[in-house]
Amino acid sequence: MTSTIHALPTEVVYLITAGEVIDSLASVVRELVENSLDAGATRIVVSLWPQQWRVRVADNGCGMNLDDLQKAAATHSTSKIYTCADLWKISSLGFRGEALHSLTNLSNLEILSRPAGENWGWRVVYSDGGKVEQVEVAAIAPGTVVNVSNLFANCIARRQGLPVVAQQMKAVQTTIQQIALCHPQVTWQVQQNDRDWFTIYPASTSKKLLPQFIQQVKEADFQEVKLAIPHPSNSENSALSTQNSELTLVVGLPDRCHRHRPDWVRVAINGRMVKSAELEQTILAAFHRTLPRDRYPVCFLHLDISPDQINWNRNPAKTEIYLNEIGYWQEQVTQGIEQALRLSSANIKEAVHITRVSKLLKAAEAKGGYNFNPKNPKEDNNQQSALNNPYSLKAVAQVSNTYIVVEHSEGVWLVEQHIAHERVLYEQLCDNWQMIPIEPAIILYQLTPKQVAQLQRIGLDIETFGEQLWAVRNIPAMLQQREDCADAILELSLGGDLQAAQVAVACRSAIRNGTPMSLPEMQTLLDQWQRTRNPRTCPHGRPIYLSLEESALARFFRRNWVIGKSHGI
CATH class of the missing domain: 3.30.565.10 (Histidine kinase-like ATPase, C-terminal domain)
Structure with a gap:
């Protein structure tokens, strides 16, 4: 042969x-x-x-x-x-x-x-x-x-x-x-x-470049964070490396821009865009419960790391790589996104106008009979937020028993009390999901097998109590004082994972809109809210606050006018 x-x-x-x-x-x-x-x-x-x-x-x-x-x-x-x-x-x-x-x-x-x-x-x-x-x-x-x-x-x-x-x-x-x-x-x-x-056109940073690619967004809609990262401690060459790696994140602020598809979740390593399912999923997970349902973040991640951590020799296009110690880099990315979403003077630059403020001021000017076009419409994107510490926001009043009027050094904010409290409670639940026994038990009627299984899956102790009757003998600690505890448990039985249950409990337990609050109560809520990891949106993705900067207010009230000239003198 x-x-x-x-x-x-x-x-x-x-x-x-x-x-x-x-x-x-x-x-x-x-x-x-x-x-x-x-x-x-x-x-x-x-x-x-x-x-x-x-x-x-x-x-x-x-x-x-x-x-x-x-x-x-x-x-x-x-x-x-x-x-x-x-x-x-x-x-x-x-x-x-x-x-x-x-x-x-x-x-x-x-x-x-x-x-x-x-x-x-x-x-x-x-x-x-x-x-x-x-x-x-x-x-x-x-x-x-x-x-x-x-x-x-x-x-x-x-x-x-x-x-x-x-x-x-x-x-x-x-x-x-x-x-x-x-x-x-x-x-x-x-x-x-x-x-x-x-x-x-060239730009000094990726953040300044992004508005050229994505329509209807501005530089102020993004937050950029740069972090120096040490090499993984168990890396073979970590002892030999003298230069730290650098992580750069450009994040679309969730209350300002997001997408219908995950088409702007991008990962680059050492100057080249790559495909990394692990890092992309890490980014999506870090934005979970900060965006509206079925919406995706805008996020560009650029890792500048030691070449010995990467194997580029995987495919000819060099877009698929092997990254050593992937778990370590995932952890750094998560921490970087948390820092980017946090409110602090070190990392927030508020635009004079965001889209909602522009619409609000235009409506107010129309009602006031003004017909004013500013000579210099360019917005100042370099203002620093006044949130240096938990006491930089001062509760001033409550509007419609729904919105807290907040004063700070650079303007006025409106904070919706329910969703701000919902964000506080949700993060507390994520950090400490505690089930406590109750006596007497709560009796529920006509549950389906699927509802029973769902309650057991999220940690509730439930057992048959009679024909079409079930007894619940422990509940999330946050529901203990609520009169509608049984209704809340029925809501939890309708589906979803543990995170969905935590969102539901936080939403049901948060201060209701229409509830009067004293100034000390409002101040306490503001202080708690500022300390959360993702203070811009509630767990459902809704924006929590509306910012009216001092310069925007000055523009609206025409404080730059010379009174004599405005009267024709």
């Missing part, structure tokens, strides 16, 4: 490898702009002609000399790593040495480049396999221009298997936005069919 196993021809091997790295227009853009960023570029121009299967990426990076250009597209050629050990020290975006070589097997490739300090540059055209086909002097600015044309010409089936042009362009836009979010200081110009498509 003759052998059927044989070595694949070199050109087949190259095509297989190329197909793993380059599978779409978006992947071409990703690989080329990552090379630009590795070259230190601060301005990148991406031009696309999708119907012609053509891409051009130009940058102002460090450029390449002729020797490097002649080697650039050879198989597995790179300037990023040299030995096996370097795979555990990856600090660049590219390192495999596959992208340019793959493009020579799937398209026509030419590169023009000029190093800074040289008087001229070079243009190199490559043939299949990365061989140099043509070399000539080129007059270009310092930097690099890569032209890819006739993509997938030798693999027409690949073209036919890709989505329609509009979907491919959407993928390109998403790819560029994700990379830009990790490198906010870079200017991006993107063109399609020789027309300007979109521009991304």
Whole structure:
């Protein structure tokens, strides 16, 4: 019997490898702009002609000399790593040495480049396999221009298997936005069919960049937190590492912005957007009970950690990784989100107007007969909140037995008493879910087997007491003094997990709207509320307070007017 196993021809091997790295227009853009960023570029121009299967990426990076250009597209050629050990020290975006070589097997490739300090540059055209086909002097600015044309010409089936042009362009836009979010200081110009498509302007932080990507949000709708994090204590290299890792979080404040889908939960590590189901689930869990039902947070997490904690060598796109000590990083992310959602002068910058305040002031001005357009509508996003300590908020009055009027150094707040108390009670229940015995037992009627099982699941001691009768012999401690305790237990029997039960108990036990409160009672509630971990929203996701800043009030009452001039004097 003759052998059927044989070595694949070199050109087949190259095509297989190329197909793993380059599978779409978006992947071409990703690989080329990552090379630009590795070259230190601060301005990148991406031009696309999708119907012609053509891409051009130009940058102002460090450029390449002729020797490097002649080697650039050879198989597995790179300037990023040299030995096996370097795979555990990856600090660049590219390192495999596959992208340019793959493009020579799937398209026509030419590169023009000029190093800074040289008087001229070079243009190199490559043939299949990365061989140099043509070399000539080129007059270009310092930097690099890569032209890819006739993509997938030798693999027409690949073209036919890709989505329609509009979907491919959407993928390109998403790819560029994700990379830009990790490198906010870079200017991006993107063109399609020789027309300007979109521009991304540089920003000092990712927080300042996000409003360019998400409609109808402002910088003040986000909170950014940066934390220095020590290496895991049980890490093999922790004793050798002298530099701490850094965690950067940009969080959409839950009372201001959220999404119908989890499409803006993004994770980046060391300058590259990655897929990490563990970290994404950690983010979603940290926002649980702070958002309305079926809504998702806006959150960008960027971890800058020691390369020895990461194995990038998992797939060609480098988006799926192995992260050592994943439990440790999950814990740090949870703590970072808790800090971002907390109210304190160290981390809250209130806008003069949030959306609800703008609408309120516009309505008030309309009723007052004003027709006023401020000369400078730009909002001051640099005001610091006055919440330095639990006593910085002062209860002044109660409106409609529902809202607490709160004074602080920079304006006035309205706090809804019921949901503020609900947040306090919910976190107390989460920290100390205590069941206490009661005597006599509470008798319930006509429970279904499902309701009985639900009460047992959340810790209630329930047993048959007669035909269609059940006796409940312990209850959550917070319900002990309530006259409607039986109704509350029936509510708990209708379904949900322990957290849902805790929310239900907190809601039923909180001070009702319409209940008169004394000033000391209101002040006590304010002090307790400020100490909660997530003070912006109740467990159902509703906003707890409305802020009227002093500058907004001054604008409304026209305190900047000169009285004499306003009377025509």
